[in-house]
Amino acid sequence: MAGGWASDDAVQEQIDSSIEDAVARARSQLPKGESLRHCEECDAVIPEARRQAIHGVRLCVNCQAEHDRENAAFTGYNRRGSKDSQLR
């Protein structure tokens, strides 16, 4: 029956979209302390020990190091640099 198949598909589509909604809602409501299983940047597996040690960890060691370096270079170095130039 063609009609039967069509309505089955429609129901399946509704189920799919409601699952997607639920997943999206669950993701947006994640508590800050929830650690990710995979790195947000490169999708590498984050070791269980790291997830336990750092609550709410979102990056693998490599990406975290990269971010830390960028942050240090951007905020730390520039601030110190401008302070020095004011003093001299």
Ligand SMILES: [Zn+2]
């Ligand atoms: Zn990574």
